[in-house]
Amino acid sequence: MSDRKRTESNGSPESRNNPSTPGVSAENSNGGYNAGMAVFSYIIGGIIVWSLIGWGLDYLWGTRWIVLAGALLGAVGGFYLSHMHGLTSSRNSTGKSGADSGPSADGNTNAK
Structure with a gap:
C-alpha cells in the first residue's frame, strides 16, 4: 500500500505540483x-x-x-533580461499563438 500512488476521488493520480491556490491553473x-x-x-x-x-559617478565627476x-x-536592461529569459513572450503552453486557434466564438455574424 505504501508503493501505490494516492488517487483523488475521480481516480486520477494526484500531482505534487497541483496547488489548490485560487487563480492558478492546474496545467501551469x-x-x-x-x-x-x-x-x-x-x-x-x-x-x-x-x-x-x-x-556614484555623478558624485565623483560633479x-x-x-x-x-x-x-x-537599468530599465532597458531589465526588460532585455526578462525578454531573453522568455518571460515576456505571448505564447501559450502549446507553443502556438492565439491566432492559430481558429475563428472567434461569434463566428461570421459580423462578416458582410
Whole structure:
C-alpha cells in the first residue's frame, strides 16, 4: 500500500505540483504571476542598481545627468533580461499563438 500512488476521488493520480491556490491553473502552476513578478524584479532591480552606479559617478565627476541615464539603462536592461529569459513572450503552453486557434466564438455574424 505504501508503493501505490494516492488517487483523488475521480481516480486520477494526484500531482505534487497541483496547488489548490485560487487563480492558478492546474496545467501551469507557476503561471503568469511568477513571470510577472520576475519581470518586475528585473526592471526595478536594474533601475535601482544602475541609478546607484550613476549617482556614484555623478558624485565623483560633479555631474547631474548620469543618474538619469543609469535609470534608463537599468530599465532597458531589465526588460532585455526578462525578454531573453522568455518571460515576456505571448505564447501559450502549446507553443502556438492565439491566432492559430481558429475563428472567434461569434463566428461570421459580423462578416458582410
